[in-house]
Each structure stands twice: as C-alpha cells, then as structure tokens.
Amino acid sequence: MIAINVNDNDIFDKMIGNEEEVIIKRKNKTDDLILLTAKKYNEILEELKRFQYWQEIDKRIEDLKAGKGIIMPAPLGVDDE
Structure with missing residues (x-):
C-alpha cells in the first residue's frame, strides 16, 4: 500500500465530509x-471477512449434507434446549 500525505485539498475535504x-x-x-x-x-x-466466513459455513453445511465430514458431538455441559 502506498500512503500519500495531503495537507489541505478541497476535493478531499468534501469526500471526507x-x-x-x-x-x-x-x-x-x-x-x-x-x-x-x-x-x-x-x-x-x-x-468481506463476514462474507467469507459465511461462505465457509455454507460450504461445510453442504459437505455434511453430501456425507463428507464428521458431525462432532456437542461438548459436555451444552444443552440442546
């Protein structure tokens, strides 16, 4: 990434405002x-990070539906309620 310092420029002031x-x-x-x-x-x-996260969740759900992957039991102390 390149950083450019701009002191006082009307276009940038309008953009920020x-x-x-x-x-x-x-x-x-x-x-x-x-x-x-x-x-x-x-x-x-x-x-973008949120979108990528949900894409990964969707992919894993589809893998499970297709019989790929392992469904792990819930950790002890976690209720289904």
Missing part, C-alpha cells in the same frame, strides 16, 4: 482509481 468515494477516471476504464476514506475502506474489509 460526505463519506463518498472519489473516482479518478483514466483512459482505460479498467485502470480507473477509487479513493475511499479509511473508515469506508475498513467497513468494506470487515464486510
């Missing part, structure tokens, strides 16, 4: 850049 991303257009759309606030970036990373 509105919590909106800034799209920097390039000649080739696939080379466009997007600037995000650190808060928005961290929110996206957390959401």
Whole structure:
C-alpha cells in the first residue's frame, strides 16, 4: 500500500465530509482509481471477512449434507434446549 500525505485539498475535504468515494477516471476504464476514506475502506474489509466466513459455513453445511465430514458431538455441559 502506498500512503500519500495531503495537507489541505478541497476535493478531499468534501469526500471526507460526505463519506463518498472519489473516482479518478483514466483512459482505460479498467485502470480507473477509487479513493475511499479509511473508515469506508475498513467497513468494506470487515464486510468481506463476514462474507467469507459465511461462505465457509455454507460450504461445510453442504459437505455434511453430501456425507463428507464428521458431525462432532456437542461438548459436555451444552444443552440442546
């Protein structure tokens, strides 16, 4: 990751105040850049982690339904109620 320090720039102030991303257009759309606030970036990373976690849970459920894997008994002291 590259960090750039910006002292006082109107575009960045507006971006932070509105919590909106800034799209920097390039000649080739696939080379466009997007600037995000650190808060928005961290929110996206957390959401991605949650999504990956639930994908893994779904995969394991499908494996169990397909007869792959072992269903472990509940630890002692854990009720089914």
